[in-house]
Amino acid sequence: MSDFFLFGVLPYVAVVLFLVVTVQRYRQSKFTYSSLSSQFLENKQHFWGSVPFHYGILTVLTGHVVAFLTPQLILGWNAAPWRLFLLEATGLMLGLMTLVGLVLVVVRRLRNSRVRRVSTLADWVVYALLLVQVVSGVLIAYFHGWGSSWFATSASPWLWSLVAFSPDVSFVAPLPWLVKTHIVNAFVLIAFFPFTRLVHVLVIPNMYLWRRPQVVIWNRGGPAARGER
Amino acid sequence: MDVRSQVSMVFHLDKCIGCHTCSVACKNVWTDREGTEYMWWNNVETKPGTGYPTKWEDQESYRGGWKTDGKKLSLRSTGKARIIPNIFHNTSMPSMDDYYEPWTYDFKELFNAPEGDDQPVAVPISKITGEQIDVEAGPNWDDDLGGSQIYARNDPNMEALTPNQRLQMMSIERLVFFYLPRICHHCLNPACVASCPSGALYKRGEDGIVLINQQVCRAWRACVAACPYKKTYYNWSTGKSEKCILCFPRLETGQAPACFHSCVGRIRYIGNVLYDADMLPEIANLPDDELVDAQRRMILDPFDEHVLEAARKNGIHEGIIESAQRSPVYAFVKEFGIALPPHIEYRTFPMLFYVPPLLPVMSSKENDVIDNDIDDLFADIEKARAPIQYFGSLFGGGNDGVVRYALRKQWAVRLVRRHLTVGDVTKETAERALAQADCTWEQADRIYRLTTLANMDERCIIPPFQREMAIEMMEDPHTHRSSVGFGFRNAPARGN
Numbered sequence: 001m002s003d004f005f006l007f008g009v010l011p012y013v014a015v016v017l018f019l020v021v022t023v024q025r026y027r028q029s030k031f032t033y034s035s036l037s038s039q040f041l042e043n044k045q046h047f048w049g050s051v052p053f054h055y056g057i058l059t060v061l062t063g064h065v066v067a068f069l070t071p072q073l074i075l076g077w078n079a080a081p082w083r084l085f086l087l088e089a090t091g092l093m094l095g096l097m098t099l100v101g102l103v104l105v106v107v108r109r110l111r112n113s114r115v116r117r118v119s120t121l122a123d124w125v126v127y128a129l130l131l132v133q134v135v136s137g138v139l140i141a142y143f144h145g146w147g148s149s150w151f152a153t154s155a156s157p158w159l160w161s162l163v164a165f166s167p168d169v170s171f172v173a174p175l176p177w178l179v180k181t182h183i184v185n186a187f188v189l190i191a192f193f194p195f196t197r198l199v200h201v202l203v204i205p206n207m208y209l210w211r212r213p214q215v216v217i218w219n220r221g222g223p224a225a226r227g228e229r
Numbered sequence: 230m231d232v233r234s235q236v237s238m239v240f241h242l243d244k245c246i247g248c249h250t251c252s253v254a255c256k257n258v259w260t261d262r263e264g265t266e267y268m269w270w271n272n273v274e275t276k277p278g279t280g281y282p283t284k285w286e287d288q289e290s291y292r293g294g295w296k297t298d299g300k301k302l303s304l305r306s307t308g309k310a311r312i313i314p315n316i317f318h319n320t321s322m323p324s325m326d327d328y329y330e331p332w333t334y335d336f337k338e339l340f341n342a343p344e345g346d347d348q349p350v351a352v353p354i355s356k357i358t359g360e361q362i363d364v365e366a367g368p369n370w371d372d373d374l375g376g377s378q379i380y381a382r383n384d385p386n387m388e389a390l391t392p393n394q395r396l397q398m399m400s401i402e403r404l405v406f407f408y409l410p411r412i413c414h415h416c417l418n419p420a421c422v423a424s425c426p427s428g429a430l431y432k433r434g435e436d437g438i439v440l441i442n443q444q445v446c447r448a449w450r451a452c453v454a455a456c457p458y459k460k461t462y463y464n465w466s467t468g469k470s471e472k473c474i475l476c477f478p479r480l481e482t483g484q485a486p487a488c489f490h491s492c493v494g495r496i497r498y499i500g501n502v503l504y505d506a507d508m509l510p511e512i513a514n515l516p517d518d519e520l521v522d523a524q525r526r527m528i529l530d531p532f533d534e535h536v537l538e539a540a541r542k543n544g545i546h547e548g549i550i551e552s553a554q555r556s557p558v559y560a561f562v563k564e565f566g567i568a569l570p571p572h573i574e575y576r577t578f579p580m581l582f583y584v585p586p587l588l589p590v591m592s593s594k595e596n597d598v599i600d601n602d603i604d605d606l607f608a609d610i611e612k613a614r615a616p617i618q619y620f621g622s623l624f625g626g627g628n629d630g631v632v633r634y635a636l637r638k639q640w641a642v643r644l645v646r647r648h649l650t651v652g653d654v655t656k657e658t659a660e661r662a663l664a665q666a667d668c669t670w671e672q673a674d675r676i677y678r679l680t681t682l683a684n685m686d687e688r689c690i691i692p693p694f695q696r697e698m699a700i701e702m703m704e705d706p707h708t709h710r711s712s713v714g715f716g717f718r719n720a721p722a723r724g725n
Contacts (some may be wrong), residue, residue, distance in 0.1 A: 010610065029724070030445075031444055031467075031469075031721050031722075031724070032442045032722070032723070032724025032725070033447060033724065034446070034447050034448045034467075034468035034469060034724055035447055035448045035449065035468065036448060036468035036723070037449075037450055037463075037468065038465070039318060039319065039322055039324070039450060040322065040323075040324055040325055040453075040463045041324070041325055041328075041357070042321075042449070042466050043324035043467055047318045047320075048315045048316055050315050050318050051318050053317075054317040055317070064630075074648060098459055113358040114325070114330075114355075114357050114358055114465075117357055117358045117359075117463060118466065119359075120723075120725050122725035123723075123725070133393065135717065164513045180318065190563070195725060196709065196725050197724060197725055199724075200447060200448075203427070203447050205291060205312075205426030205427045205428070205449065207428065208309065208312065208425075208426040208427070210307050211425040211428060213422075214418070214419070214422055214423055214432065215422050215425075215428055215431040216430065216431065216432045216433075216434050217431045217432070217434060218433075218434035218435065219433070219435055221432070
C-alpha cells in the first residue's frame with residue numbers, strides 16, 4: 001500500500017505541483033525567476049563548488065533521461081562488458097564530482113557570512129534534498145552495481161507506466177531501500193522545485209546563441225516588443 | 230543611411246569641482262535600497278587614480294568591452310561561444326571586494342557602551358551581514374589624490390607615459406589632478422547588451438537609452454563582466470543587475486536627469502544627436518587611434534538636407550530633429566571638436582563625451598623668483614601640468630592629436646577672452662592662437678558662451694519623447710494603477 005502511494009501517487013502529485021506552480025509563478029511574479037547568484041559576494045570558493053556541481057549534475061541527469069527514453073539503447077551499449085564498466089565508472093565519477101561540488105557549495109554558504117546572509121529557508125531545503133539525492137545516488141552506484149542496466153529494466157518501464165496513467169509499482173517495489181529513497185526523494189525534489197531558486201533551470205538562455213548581438217527595442221512595438229505579457 | 234536619434238552627454242571637466250553632488254543626487258533617487266548600497270550609478274573619481282571599482286580601466290584583468298582582429302568584433306569576456314562553459318562561474322566577474330563592502334555605523338554604541346576610560350565610538354558594521362567590519366577602502370578613498378602612492382601611481386593610464394613623465398606627475402611640485410564624473414555611457418555598441426544571455430538588456434530605439442528589463446534578468450552576470458566602464462551592477466539582494474537609467478522617467482517629462490539637474494559646477498550638457506547606425510559595422514574594426522574621428526563621422530549634421538530626409542524617412546519626429554539642431558552635445562563634439570569619448574578603444578562607442586581639462590601652468594618658480602610671464606599666459610598646452618599622453622590614453626584611444634586639438638582650442642578661447650576682458654593679451658597673440666587652434670572669433674565666442682554662460686535650458690536640451698503617443702495610446706493606464714513603479718504590480722521582492 002505504501003509502495004502504491006510512494007510510486008503510484010506521489011509522482012503524479014509532484015509533477016502536477018511542478019507544472020501548476022511554475023507556470024503560475026512565471027505568470028504572476030516573473031521577477032522572482034533568477035539564479036540568485038552569489039558569485040558577486042564571494043568569487044573564489046564559488047568556482048570550486050559551482051562548476052563541478054553543475055557539470056556533474058547535468059551530465060548525470062542527462063544519463064537518467066536517456067535511460068528513461070531509450071532503455072534499449074542503454075542495454076545494447078551494455079551488452080559488451082567493457083562498455084558496461086566504462087559507463088558505470090563514468091557515472092560514479094560524475095556522481096562523485098557532483099557530490100564534491102555540492103559539499104563545497106554548502107560549506108561556502110555556511111562559512112561565508114555574506115553568502116549566509118542572502119540564504120533563505122528554501123535554499124537550505126534545496127540543499128538538504130540535493131544532498132540526500134546525490135549521496136544516495138553515489139551509494140547506489142557503488143553498492144548496487146550495473147544500475148545502468150537495471151534502470152532500463154525496472155525504473156524505465158515503471159516510469160513509462162506512469163506516463164501511460166496505469167502505474168505499475170511492481171517494477172520498483174522489490175528494489176533495495178536505497179534505490180527507493182533515491183526515487184522518492186527525486187519526486188519530493190520535483191515537488192519543491194517551483195518554490196525554490198531551482199526555477200532558474202527553466203529559464204536557461206537558449207535563444208542567446210541565435211539572436212543578433214545588439215537588442216534595440218522600439219516603443220512602437222508596444223508591450224509585446226519589450227517582452228512583457 | 231539608417232538615421233537614429235541618441236540622447237548624448239558632454240561633461241566639461243575644466244568646470245568640475247569634485248563636489249559629488251551628482252553622486253548624492255543619484256543615490257538618493259535610485260540606489261538607497263537593500264542590495265544597491267554599494268552601487269554608484271554616478272560616481273566622481275580623482276584622476277590620476279584607480280577609480281571605482283578599483284582599476285576598472287585595466288581590461289587585462291576585468292576583460293570588459295570588445296576586441297577586434299581587424300575584421301570582426303568579439304567580447305573580451307563572455308560572448309556567444311564562451312558563455313556556455315562559463316555560465317556557472319563567470320571568470321571575468323568582479324566581486325564586491327573590487328568595489329567595497331557597504332557599511333554603516335552602530336550608533337547605539339555611543340549610548341549603550343559601559344562606562345570606561347575611553348570615549349565610545351560608533352563601530353562600523355557591514356550593510357550586508359550586520360557584523361563589524363574593518364573598513365579598508367571605499368569609493369573616493371583616493372579623493373583629491375589622498376594616498377596617491379597607492380592609488381594615483383597605479384592608474385592604468387600611466388602606462389602611456391614615459392618613466393620620466395610618470396615621475397614628474399608624482400613629484401609634489403608638479404602634482405596634478407582633475408575629476409572624472411562617470412555615469413553609464415549609453416553606448417552605440419553596448420557590450421553589456423551583447424553579452425546578456427537572457428536578452429534582458431536593450432537599447433531603446435527612439436532615444437538610445439540602455440536599460441535592463443528587471444523581469445527578464447536572470448542573474449547570469451554577463452553584463453557586469455562585459456561593460457568595460459563597470460557601469461552595470463549586480464544587486465546581491467534581488468538577484469538582478471541594475472544600471473543608470475539616465476533618469477528616463479524625468480527625461481520623459483522634460484526634466485534633466487538628477488545628476489545633471491543638481492550639478493553645481495554646471496559641467497553637464499545633455500542633448501540628442503542624429504547618427505548613422507549603418508556605419509557602425511564598418512568603423513567598429515578600425516585601429517584604436519582612428520576611432521575618435523570615426524565616431525565623429527557617424528554623428529550626422531542635423532542641418533544637412535540629405536540627413537534630414539533620411540531621418541524623416543526613418544520616422545524621426547520633427548520635434549526630435551529640431552532638438553538635435555540645438556543640441557549642445559553636437560556643438561561640443563562635432564562643431565568645436567573639443568569633447569572626446571572616454572576609452573574609445575573598448576569599442577563600445579560611448580555617447581558620453583568629456584571636454585579635457587586644460588590644467589595650465591600659471592606661474593613657475595625659479596631661484597625663488599616667481600615668474601608670471603603675461604605674454605605666455607596659460608603656457609603652451611605642451612607644457613601643461615598633465616602630459617598629453619595621459620589624456621591621449623584616457624580620451625583619445627591613444628591618439629594624442631585629437632586631445633591636442635581640443636586643448637589648443639580651449640587655450641585659444643582663453644586668450645581671446647583675456648584679450649577682450651582684461652586686455653593684457655594683444656590682438657595679434659589672440660589671433661595667432663586662434664589660427665593655431667583652427668578656430669574663429671565667432672566660434673571662440675560660442676565656446677565661451679556655452680562653457681560659461683549657458684543656463685539650464687541651454688545646457689539641457691531634452692528632446693520631446695512623445696511618450697503620450699509611443700506608450701500610453703497602446704497601453705491601458707489602468708493596468709498600472711496599483712503598480713509600485715516601472716510596471717510592477719507587486720513589490721519586486723527577492724525570490725526563493
